[in-house]
Amino acid sequence: MSDKAGVIVPDAKAPAKKPRRKLGLWWVAIALVSALLLLSVLRIVTGAGDLTSSGTIAGTLIATMPIMLAGLGGLWSERAGVVNIGLEGMMILGTWGAGYFGYHYGAWAAVIGAILMGMLGGLIHATATVIFGIDHIISGVAVNIIALGAVQYLASLTFVGLPGGGQTQSPKIPDVPTITIGPLSDGLKDIEDKGTFFVSDLASVLRALVTNLSSLVLISLLLLVVTYYVLWRTSFGLRLRSVGESPSAAESLGVKVLRYKFAAVLISGGLAGLAGGFLAMVASSNYRDGQTGGRGYIGLAAMIFGNWRPGGLLGGSALFGYTETLGLRQGGTSVHALLLAIAVLALAFGIWQVRKGEAVAGSVIVGLGALVAALYFSIDEVPSDFTRMTPYIITLLVLAFASQRLRMPAADGQIYRKGSAG
Amino acid sequence: MNSRVTRLALGLAAPLLALVAAFAITSLVLIIAGDPVGGVWSTILQVPAERNMANIINNATVLYLSGLAIAVGFKMNLFNIGVDGQYRVAAFTAAVVAGEAWLPGYLNTALAIVCAMAVGALWAGIAGVLRATRGVSEVISTIMLNFIATGLVAYLLRKIAVRVPGSNEIGTKEIPEGSRIPSIPFSDNPAISLYGFLVIAAFFGFLYWFVLNKTRFGFDLRATGRSTTAAVASGIDVTRMTVAALLISGAIAGLVGLPILFGDAYKYGSTFQSGLGFAGIAIALLGRNNPVGIAVGALLFAFLDEQSNPLQIIIGVSPDIVAITQGTIVLTVVISYEVVRRYGVRLEQHHVGLALEGQVDPPPVPPDRSPDSSTTDSTPTDGAPGDDKTKGVST
Numbered sequence: 100m101s102d103k104a105g106v107i108v109p110d111a112k113a114p115a116k117k118p119r120r121k122l123g124l125w126w127v128a129i130a131l132v133s134a135l136l137l138l139s140v141l142r143i144v145t146g147a148g149d150l151t152s153s154g155t156i157a158g159t160l161i162a163t164m165p166i167m168l169a170g171l172g173g174l175w176s177e178r179a180g181v182v183n184i185g186l187e188g189m190m191i192l193g194t195w196g197a198g199y200f201g202y203h204y205g206a207w208a209a210v211i212g213a214i215l216m217g218m219l220g221g222l223i224h225a226t227a228t229v230i231f232g233i234d235h236i237i238s239g240v241a242v243n244i245i246a247l248g249a250v251q252y253l254a255s256l257t258f259v260g261l262p263g264g265g266q267t268q269s270p271k272i273p274d275v276p277t278i279t280i281g282p283l284s285d286g287l288k289d290i291e292d293k294g295t296f297f298v299s300d301l302a303s304v305l306r307a308l309v310t311n312l313s314s315l316v317l318i319s320l321l322l323l324v325v326t327y328y329v330l331w332r333t334s335f336g337l338r339l340r341s342v343g344e345s346p347s348a349a350e351s352l353g354v355k356v357l358r359y360k361f362a363a364v365l366i367s368g369g370l371a372g373l374a375g376g377f378l379a380m381v382a383s384s385n386y387r388d389g390q391t392g393g394r395g396y397i398g399l400a401a402m403i404f405g406n407w408r409p410g411g412l413l414g415g416s417a418l419f420g421y422t423e424t425l426g427l428r429q430g431g432t433s434v435h436a437l438l439l440a441i442a443v444l445a446l447a448f449g450i451w452q453v454r455k456g457e458a459v460a461g462s463v464i465v466g467l468g469a470l471v472a473a474l475y476f477s478i479d480e481v482p483s484d485f486t487r488m489t490p491y492i493i494t495l496l497v498l499a500f501a502s503q504r505l506r507m508p509a510a511d512g513q514i515y516r517k518g519s520a521g
Numbered sequence: 522m523n524s525r526v527t528r529l530a531l532g533l534a535a536p537l538l539a540l541v542a543a544f545a546i547t548s549l550v551l552i553i554a555g556d557p558v559g560g561v562w563s564t565i566l567q568v569p570a571e572r573n574m575a576n577i578i579n580n581a582t583v584l585y586l587s588g589l590a591i592a593v594g595f596k597m598n599l600f601n602i603g604v605d606g607q608y609r610v611a612a613f614t615a616a617v618v619a620g621e622a623w624l625p626g627y628l629n630t631a632l633a634i635v636c637a638m639a640v641g642a643l644w645a646g647i648a649g650v651l652r653a654t655r656g657v658s659e660v661i662s663t664i665m666l667n668f669i670a671t672g673l674v675a676y677l678l679r680k681i682a683v684r685v686p687g688s689n690e691i692g693t694k695e696i697p698e699g700s701r702i703p704s705i706p707f708s709d710n711p712a713i714s715l716y717g718f719l720v721i722a723a724f725f726g727f728l729y730w731f732v733l734n735k736t737r738f739g740f741d742l743r744a745t746g747r748s749t750t751a752a753v754a755s756g757i758d759v760t761r762m763t764v765a766a767l768l769i770s771g772a773i774a775g776l777v778g779l780p781i782l783f784g785d786a787y788k789y790g791s792t793f794q795s796g797l798g799f800a801g802i803a804i805a806l807l808g809r810n811n812p813v814g815i816a817v818g819a820l821l822f823a824f825l826d827e828q829s830n831p832l833q834i835i836i837g838v839s840p841d842i843v844a845i846t847q848g849t850i851v852l853t854v855v856i857s858y859e860v861v862r863r864y865g866v867r868l869e870q871h872h873v874g875l876a877l878e879g880q881v882d883p884p885p886v887p888p889d890r891s892p893d894s895s896t897t898d899s900t901p902t903d904g905a906p907g908d909d910k911t912k913g914v915s916t
Binding site: 240266403 | 661662845
């Protein structure tokens with residue numbers, strides 16, 4: 100994974116990136132508004148009303164958060180140079196933590212329990228990779244195997260015999276409080292029902308934000324902002340990122356490299372654990388076997404999609420959360436409508452690429468766009484199996500077409516031994 | 522000289538140390554959870570009955586192929602996490618081809634096996650091409666391809682499957698009697714037998730050893746895995762080798778589901794066994810990518826799986842506890858190989874030191890790490906990619 104990242108790249112790119120960095124959050128806002136605009140056009144054109152209904156948006160929020168939290172976990176550890184494919188396992192540990200502590204001690208204990216269990220997974224990963232210098236992927240795979248077995252073992256140890264509990268699920272656990280602003284919600288519903296272009300779509304988004312909004316969603320979004328602030332605006336964050344870019348340079352400047360890596364992986368585990376807890380508490384109401392369903396990996400993909408940046412990570416997770424939600428809510432017609440958007444965008448982007456002189460890449464994209472367009476007109480509904488595949492296909496396509504533009508931390512995945520700065 | 526004995530002892534010490542450590546950690550978990558430690562181990566470590574023995578060997582056959590597939594990638598420093606998806610797509614293809622029975626008898630079987638390998642290679646080849654041409658990490662792309670494979674196979678199965686009589690399960694058409702691979706008798710009881718595919722798996726183990734150690738291609742592959750720059754300097758086309766390694770890995774992965782398909786299930790249904798790919802990673806690590814070592818690792822994992830089954834009935838402990846053991850083995854095996862290797866280096870230095878003290882002319886030090894030394898070679902870079910870093914420290 101590390102062969103592409105040269106030493107010269109960060110220096111060469113840094114001045115070019117500086118002006119963009121200030122716009123970071125604005126970019127996200129602009130992207131979100133344009134996405135909504137696009138969906139609004141699409142809704143009018145195809146008549147697929149569920150594309151922007153407040154139910155879909157609310158579902159998207161709930162589907163996005165676990166992916167985003169897992170991605171944040173990945174961001175923390177990879178910014179410190181530790182690849183973490185054990186996120187999935189840490190999430191699994193989090194689901195059990197929420198189930199066990201939630202049942203016995205209440206909703207907020209469930210949150211803490213999920214985080215602590217995730218950190219336990221992080222502790223294994225950190226011990227293996229940072230102290231013993233094991234290959235990060237191997238350790239991640241081991242964490243995933245151990246976590247799955249441990250949780251199944253623990254579930255049959257702790258949930259069997261409880262009311263509603265069993266080997267594969269915990270009893271019902273209490274949920275954290277939700278926020279509803281009643282009058283505003285009703286007013287927005289009226290606007291949404293009118294079906295006006297863009298205004299109604301905006302109303303449904305706002306309505307989803309003021310109706311039954313889980314406080315965990317707010318906490319998750321807050322964690323995203325805090326992550327951005329800590330990693331990019333504090334000296335702690337600068338040191339942590341320097342460890343991921345060039346550990347020997349960091350050490351020669353007096354940074355305790357291993358300590359930073361260890362802390363980063365622990366935080367990473369805590370965030371992944373919270374992602375699992377979110378699944379158990381908000382997306383569902385108890386721990387269930389196999390609840391994570393590979394979301395740890397999607398989180399990792401969202402982070403790569405977002406170019407190891409919090410804003411992009413949010414965009415990536417929202418994209419995956421949205422497609423996942425559409426797949427669940429009469430997904431066939433909604434995803435079918437999305438195909439049209441993809442086809443048009445791909446054709447436009449491809450033609451632009453060809454005109455820019457990238458003949459091969461451009462023609463491939465145009466070809467793909469034409470293919471999707473043909474698909475759109477030949478079928479009426481996308482089978483549910485394919486809607487479920489969408490996030491993975493998108494990730495592959497993004498990696499295939501944009502991997503040259505992505506830049507991971509330069510020393511990501513490399514094993515560092517203390518004193519290597521020499 | 523006794524250096525050969527020492528090396529053999531060190532080679533055996535590492536996996537033993539790993540096992541002991543993993544068992545100790547599992548015991549610790551059991552103690553904390555308040556489960557009977559002694560009862561668990563006495564159940565797991567008892568001598569398996571004939572029927573269990575056959576099950577162990579059969580499951581080991583499947584795991585062996587999975588381990589081989591991973592090991593081919595490891596030799597090139599490639600992580601083929603996608604064995605899971607590859608074998609699922611391949612087993613499904615083989616089931617369809619064999620079920621349609623376009624050819625008579627064993628020709629049909631052979632065709633199905635070839636198709637499975639081709640599809641497995643193709644699925645892994647996507648990751649290979651992405652890595653070689655676009656620089657996409659094969660770890661991420663194969664994980665994504667796993668999920669895509671799951672969805673694709675579920676969709677295709679629903680499209681073409683027939684309902685299994687008397688149940689809600691759907692599956693492909695059953696493979697005709699004449700195309701099934703006959704089982705190997707294992708005991709007087711005709712119901713207890715081994716998969717005939719065992720022979721084919723063993724053959725692939727031999728082929729793996731032969732190609733990697735006795736051919737130019739294998740040498741190029743290992744050379745590229747150890748040092749890309751050196752490989753480029755000696756005229757090896759690294760891009761081609763990357764794609765080739767993933768194609769081969771995928772082709773072997775395509776075989777993983779076939780022992781079950783041709784020896785037991787005879788059709789691909791919605792309940793076909795999944796999750797065999799990740800166990801393969803652990804087994805390849807445990808066996809240090811050595812064909813015999815992988816076999817031992819596969820037998821060990823199958824043994825743990827089989828022997829833990831009655832835990833719930835006998836002493837009321839969830840059999841999932843062995844997953845903790847298996848996962849811990851992955852970590853301890855890597856650590857203990859490193860520890861033992863360092864100890865070996867220190868031992869060697871000590872010997873050399875003694876020899877130098879005793880006489881004026883230093884005797885020639887036996888070359889310890891020639892690439893084609895014996896099978897118990899505990900060379901560090903043989904297995905875990907990423908170990909390259911640590912190698913430089915001690916030498």
